[in-house]
Amino acid sequence: MHITMNQIHKAFGTNKVLEGVDIEIKEGEVHALMGENGAGKSTLMNILTGLHKKDQGTIQIDGQEKTFSNPKEAENYGIAFIHQEMNVWPELTVLENLFINREPVTSFGIINTRKMKAVAEKQFEKLSISIPLHKDAGQCSVGEQQMIEIAKALMTDAKVIIMDEPTAALTDREIEKLFGVIRSLKASGVSIVYISHRMEEIFDVCDRITVMRDGRTIDTTPIPDTSFDEVVRKMVGRELTDRFPERKANPGETVLEVKNLARPGVFQDVNFQVKSGEIVGVAGLMGAGRTEIMRTIFGLDGKYEGEIHVNGQHAVMKNPGKAIKLGLGLITEDRKDEGLVLDFPIKDNIALPSLKSFTKRSLIQDGRELEFVEMLIKRLTIKTESAQTEAKNLSGGNQQKVVIAKWIGIGPKVLILDEPTRGVDVGAKREIYQLMNELTDRGVAILMVSSELPEVLGMSDRILVVHEGTIAGELDRSEATQEKIMTFATGGNVHDERH
Structure with a gap:
């Protein structure tokens, strides 16, 4: 799936969030989307998936102009969005969360729990997830909930997966597993839009990077042609000399x-x-x-x-x-x-x-x-x-x-x-x-x-x-x-x- 978004504008009231954003997502690439908080990254992806309506601009998918009226429509078309803030239903089990609104049924119209378990176990094995399927999602840690959301998106057979801060709550071991999954998805032609503030990850797993600042596209560059410092400068519009300010501790009582x-x-x-x-x-x-x-x-x-x-x-x-x-x-x-x-x-x-x-x-x-x-x-x-x-x-x-x-x-x-x-x-x-x-x-x-x-x-x-x-x-x-x-x-x- 090949996606281009051209001159996308969006305002909420008098607050202009996007002012002419351009982005191209190629088939089978991992495309980093970076920018400071409030730069408009999530809003842009919410427009692509139909959660928000654009004010101006065009969206083309495989050369045809396309607009989704809601995220479910986008998901059915093959575009899944794993949000930064988890969308689990805490009172439902892990298994129920994985299949919510798309439960398989038998010929008698009864939910096919056996099939659900088989599919979920296969997906969890692929991701090396060991969360019990009968556990209430509300009892899972933030990191476990993130892995549930990732597994749920992969089970939709998506052609484009948007990942918004996917590793924020994961351990190093879980991150390595996720990167392995991303690389295998890429090899099978799936595109990943990877939104993250962790610069090391961007340079490890992504092919190209689009930087946004104040609701505008600043640049799109192949990862080998840029650097940590250059990306930061484009994001903030200035040099950020040190990641951590100098610290002089003076402990008291x-x-x-x-x-x-x-x-x-x-x-x-x-x-x-x-x-x-x-x-x-x-x-x-x-x-x-x-x-x-x-x-x-x-x-x-x-x-x-x-x-x-x-x-x-x-x-x-x-x-x-x-x-x-x-x-x-x-x-x-x-x-x-x-x-x-x-x-x-x-x-x-x-x-x-x-x-x-x-x-x-x-x-x-x-x-x-x-x-x-x-x-x-x-x-x-x-x-x-x-x-x-x-x-x-x-x-x-x-x-x-x-x-x-x-x-x-x-x-x-x-x-x-x-x-x-x-x-x-x-x-x-x-x-x-x-x-x-x-x-x-x-x-x-x-x-x-x-x-x-x-x-x-x-x-x-x-x-x-x-x-x-x-x-x-x-x-x-x-x-x-x-x-x-x-x-x-x-x-x-x-x-x-x-x-």
């Missing part, structure tokens, strides 16, 4: 300490401290228990064993309200379901944990609230028409900035960041890193869970590595390497002057 923290069957014997002004990175493979430890500290997951101390005082974290009162903030791994109220405006999302600050005699002082919110929108360079824009209408990266703004607004003593830059472009990532530095300069203690090892190494003062529910090792910034982190993460021992 211990603000957070956990002793023998455990939730039987999930994690056990977890002990660590975080000092004011310090960034402690938390690394490990997906499923190792990193997120579960953070959720427990924040009071999200109920009963636990062991002790949590904040500012030297023993605290029983019964619920998030208690954690917030003690000065803890948590930016969750899943921004869509846990970090935002998508139908609420940006203003309400940002102000939600800080409402008491703007309340006088039980009345919210709208002027003060709006001033506070607009200050944070400006500080975090959130791209939006106004503070009244609903969160669901923002790009993924700008949604992430709203979540960060929400917790910065409470003036936290301890900020827990779970995958803080997932789905965020290189320019916005650096802004978040600079913000982290500013917060630690003001004495905030930061716990940062991240699956991106360069990020862990580039921003952490100390690194805790989690393996199978316990802290397998701790590394100072000066001694940490990707090899040492992965050794701990996979259950090995690091032998050096300290270990």
Whole structure:
């Protein structure tokens, strides 16, 4: 299938999102689509698949002009879209999610569960997925849900597959499996549109790259003819000299300490401290228990064993309200379901944990609230028409900035960041890193869970590595390497002057 989109325009109200975008997707190629958050990448693909209607421009498929009225029509034609934000039905099983709205039936009109299982097992085997088909999708991790979405798209026998940040929640092992699948699909003539902010992946798996900026096409280039620095310059319109800002740690007193923290069957014997002004990175493979430890500290997951101390005082974290009162903030791994109220405006999302600050005699002082919110929108360079824009209408990266703004607004003593830059472009990532530095300069203690090892190494003062529910090792910034982190993460021992 050969697709060309010419001079595509799209506006939402007065907000011009696309202003004359051109892209060509050749048969059997892996085509990277890159740009900063809000550049219009997802909107362009949503127009191709019929979710949004273009205002101007033409779409041609195999030389014929074509417009889809909805994504189902595009899927039936052979174009599948794996969205960045997962579309699983949490109360249905994995098997039911894979076949939703396209269940095979017997000659008697009864759903053919046996056939569904056979097809699903074959696809899971191809992707080396080991998720039980009878498991509720809501009980699956974000990474598992991503693999379910990928398997579902591959089962449609698509000729073009759009992948929006497909590896954001995957482990290195899962990424390698996915790349193997992409290469075999390419060899069979399937085209892949690959939207990602992970530059290393683009250069590893893609053939050509189209860069977008501010709703326009900047350039399309074969991957061998460009470089990391050139792509960044085209994306942001300027040189981005260093991926990580210079960091000078000046740790103070211990603000957070956990002793023998455990939730039987999930994690056990977890002990660590975080000092004011310090960034402690938390690394490990997906499923190792990193997120579960953070959720427990924040009071999200109920009963636990062991002790949590904040500012030297023993605290029983019964619920998030208690954690917030003690000065803890948590930016969750899943921004869509846990970090935002998508139908609420940006203003309400940002102000939600800080409402008491703007309340006088039980009345919210709208002027003060709006001033506070607009200050944070400006500080975090959130791209939006106004503070009244609903969160669901923002790009993924700008949604992430709203979540960060929400917790910065409470003036936290301890900020827990779970995958803080997932789905965020290189320019916005650096802004978040600079913000982290500013917060630690003001004495905030930061716990940062991240699956991106360069990020862990580039921003952490100390690194805790989690393996199978316990802290397998701790590394100072000066001694940490990707090899040492992965050794701990996979259950090995690091032998050096300290270990």
